[in-house]
Amino acid sequence: MVLEGKTALVTGGSSGIGLAAAKMLIENGARVAIAGRSEERLAKAAQEIGGDVLPVVADVTSLSDLAAMRTNIENALGSLDIVFANAGVAMGTPLATADEATYHRIMDANVKGVFFTVQAVLPLLRDGSSIILNTSWLNQVGTPGRAILSASKAAVRSFARTMSAELLDRRIRVNAVSPGSIETPIHRGKDQTEEEFRAYAERVGTQVPLGRMGRPEEIAAAVLFLASDASSYMLGAEMVIDGGRSEL
Numbered sequence: 001m002v003l004e005g006k007t008a009l010v011t012g013g014s015s016g017i018g019l020a021a022a023k024m025l026i027e028n029g030a031r032v033a034i035a036g037r038s039e040e041r042l043a044k045a046a047q048e049i050g051g052d053v054l055p056v057v058a059d060v061t062s063l064s065d066l067a068a069m070r071t072n073i074e075n076a077l078g079s080l081d082i083v084f085a086n087a088g089v090a091m092g093t094p095l096a097t098a099d100e101a102t103y104h105r106i107m108d109a110n111v112k113g114v115f116f117t118v119q120a121v122l123p124l125l126r127d128g129s130s131i132i133l134n135t136s137w138l139n140q141v142g143t144p145g146r147a148i149l150s151a152s153k154a155a156v157r158s159f160a161r162t163m164s165a166e167l168l169d170r171r172i173r174v175n176a177v178s179p180g181s182i183e184t185p186i187h188r189g190k191d192q193t194e195e196e197f198r199a200y201a202e203r204v205g206t207q208v209p210l211g212r213m214g215r216p217e218e219i220a221a222a223v224l225f226l227a228s229d230a231s232s233y234m235l236g237a238e239m240v241i242d243g244g245r246s247e248l
């Protein structure tokens with residue numbers, strides 16, 4: 001119970017990596033608020049998590065939603081020790097055909113959303129808190145059709161450095177987790193069958209040195225480490241958890 005007595009916010013806590021992280025933070029003693037756009041998905045996640053969880057409906061691209069989220073968290077939890085700014089989207093953007101609307105959907109959720117989530121909850125953060133951002137292995141490689149997504153995640157990687165520098169006087173550490181391809185709903189096509197998804201996951205696995213996609217819990221374990229005092233000497237850094245894909 002390394003997080004006993006601590007409070008946390010996980011954006012995008014209703015699914016995938018955020019849901020796994022919320023579970024793990026709670027299992028380790030924290031009280032956790034999970035944020036997302038869909039009330040229904042949040043309620044389902046809260047039920048699955050059990051434990052001490054506060055669902056908060058908020059779209060991270062909306063500054064008024066983020067202000068309401070802060071009030072909600074302040075009323076229920078008082079202050080925050082941990083923020084996992086994880087909410088994000090992924091879409092292909094081929095150079096020749098990507099449209100402006102898709103550019104804004106990606107940049108608004110992945111860049112604006114992360115920046116203003118941190119800004120919104122800053123007054124609730126206790127000195128010595130830990131902020132964890134979710135970037136991606138794509139932030140350092142050139143992958144065809146992924147220009148905007150990769151650039152959005154490179155911006156998030158940069159935030160970990162600048163935000164850490166700016167929050168030094170409050171001893172607030174900002175680090176990033178950098179997942180490889182992780183089996184979450186973000187990879188699932190709208191009408192994709194389970195069989196089609198398994199075939200996709202197997203294909204992706206062949207591109208990974210470890211031979212498989214990752215599990216959300218494998219990212220959650222890094223989030224737990226960065227949230228806890230075990231990582232007290234880390235700031236502005238990135239933990240790459242990608243089965244070796246960007247390194248080997």
Ligand SMILES: NC(=O)c1ccc[n+]([C@@H]2O[C@H](COP(=O)([O-])OP(=O)(O)OC[C@H]3O[C@@H](n4cnc5c(N)ncnc54)[C@H](OP(=O)(O)O)[C@@H]3O)[C@@H](O)[C@H]2O)c1
Binds near residue numbers: 087187
């Ligand atoms: N899975 C991977 O392979 C992978 C790899 C590298 C990085 N990542 C990053 O990991 C993060 C989580 O992705 P995931 O794979 O766990 O995907 P996921 O299962 O689709 O979860 C995304 C979560 O973000 C929430 N969300 C999306 N847009 C939002 C918005 N505007 N405001 C508030 N919440 C929003 C979603 O809830 P609602 O839809 O209900 O709002 C959901 O809870 C993302 O930032 C993604 O880029 C994932």
